[in-house]
Amino acid sequence: xxxxxxxxxxxxxxxxxxxxxxxxxxxxxxxxxxxxxxxxxxxxxxxxxxxxxxxxxxxxxxxxxxxxxxxxxxxxxxxxxxxxxxxxxxxxxxxxxxxxxxxxxxxxxxxxxxxxxxxxxxxxxxxxxxxxxxxxxxxxxxxxxxxxxxxxxxxxxxxxxxxxxxxxxxxxxxxxxxxxxxxxxxxxxxxxxxxxxxxxxxxxxxxxxxxxxxxxxxxxxxxxxxxxxxxxxxxxxxxxxxxxxxxxxxxxxxxxxxxxxxxxxxxxxxxxxxxxxxxxxxxxxxxxxxxxxxxxxxxxxxxxxxxxxxxxxxxxxxxxxxxxxxxxxxxxxx
DNA sequence: AGCCAGGACGGAT
DNA sequence: ATCCGTCCTGGC
Numbered sequence: 139x140x141x142x143x144x145x146x147x148x149x150x151x152x153x154x155x156x157x158x159x160x161x162x163x164x165x166x167x168x169x170x171x172x173x174x175x176x177x178x179x180x181x182x183x184x185x186x187x188x189x190x191x192x193x194x195x196x197x198x199x200x201x202x203x204x205x206x207x208x209x210x211x212x213x214x215x216x217x218x219x220x221x222x223x224x225x226x227x228x229x230x231x232x233x234x235x236x237x238x239x240x241x242x243x244x245x246x247x248x249x250x251x252x253x254x255x256x257x258x259x260x261x262x263x264x265x266x267x268x269x270x271x272x273x274x275x276x277x278x279x280x281x282x283x284x285x286x287x288x289x290x291x292x293x294x295x296x297x298x299x300x301x302x303x304x305x306x307x308x309x310x311x312x313x314x315x316x317x318x319x320x321x322x323x324x325x326x327x328x329x330x331x332x333x334x335x336x337x338x339x340x341x342x343x344x345x346x347x348x349x350x351x352x353x354x355x356x357x358x359x360x361x362x363x364x365x366x367x368x369x370x371x372x373x374x375x376x377x378x379x380x381x382x383x384x385x386x387x388x389x390x391x392x393x394x395x396x397x398x399x400x401x402x403x404x405x406x407x408x409x410x411x412x413x414x415x416x417x418x419x420x421x422x423x424x425x426x427x428x429x430x431x432x433x434x435x436x437x438x439x440x441x442x443x444x445x446x447x448x449x450x451x452x453x454x455x456x457x458x459x460x461x462x463x464x465x466x467x468x469x470x471x472x
Numbered sequence: 473a474g475c476c477a478g479g480a481c482g483g484a485t
Numbered sequence: 486a487t488c489c490g491t492c493c494t495g496g497c
Binding site: 296297298300301342345346347348349350351 | 491492493494495496
């Protein structure tokens with residue numbers, strides 16, 4: 139406990155502005171709901187300011203360089219679909235590093251993806267027409283790296299969202315880097331080495347439970363296979379899933395989060411316990427249908443775009459029913 | 473106080 | 486292929 143307090147008082151690193159980017163997106167593009175997902179549990183990695191519609195997000199460029207981004211809608215400044223980005227950093231950036239940030243943002247937010255393919259493929263389904271209208275142009279988004287999203291999935295396993303939030307906060311304040319830019323104080327994600335050079339016992343002190351072992355395994359794996367991320371991106375779906383599940387602590391649930399969120403495979407639906415309830419109600423009018431039946435219905439309706447349909451329905455529900463956030467905090471799993 | 477839910481694993485079937 | 490006990494924590 140004392141150690142935890144000690145760390146929380148560690149000084150923030152101040153980031154300074156080192157550049158700007160204007161990144162166009164394929165139309166239609168919804169800035170707000172691409173960068174900000176109402177259904178995601180909040181972390182100190184990012185912050186969306188509703189009033190100004192400014193999105194703040196940190197990024198771990200490498201072991202030394204800590205990045206803070208400030209994103210706004212390119213429509214506001216240039217009248218075009220896309221993102222305007224101000225880049226803050228703790229150290230000067232090379233041209234190549236700026237390119238790397240650009241590539242990361244472009245990939246993470248699917249700026250070059252054509253969302254119309256999804257709209258066309260589910261055009262005959264009335265049940266999600268309204269969600270599509272409300273979130274017109276929204277992309278799937280995963281700003282996390284593969285290592286980071288597998289850490290988050292591990293913390294979502296076998297517990298309530300409230301506990302996942304606590305675990306994430308404990309991990310970030312102990313292993314992450316605290317930064318401040320434009321008056322925003324956020325954390326930058328820890329690296330595999332930060333965890334690998336620590337110990338399972340130390341992780342257990344942070345109340346991540348039996349996951350301590352898995353988090354160590356994941357950190358070890360990424361520390362020893364730094365090119366895993368790039369290799370995975372070019373694999374077939376089956377190979378990617380198989381390779382992901384070879385990491386101890388990564389099972390079908392975490393693998394599917396990685397496949398849909400990180401690898402952006404649009405058909406990968408991912409129903410955990412609370413989503414199964416929601417979609418049971420959505421399809422059949424009651425919460426209690428069997429998980430297999432619910433998943434089968436989703437596949438039948440949405441085929442290759444199950445993951446995207448899931449995303450639109452869920453975000454629409456969370457905006458219409460903010461109390462869902464509270465219900466889910468009590469409910470088991472994400 | 474004791475039991476239960478929630479993924480993943482490993483071993484048994 | 487499917488089933489079961491175990492891991493850990495907080496909520497009931």
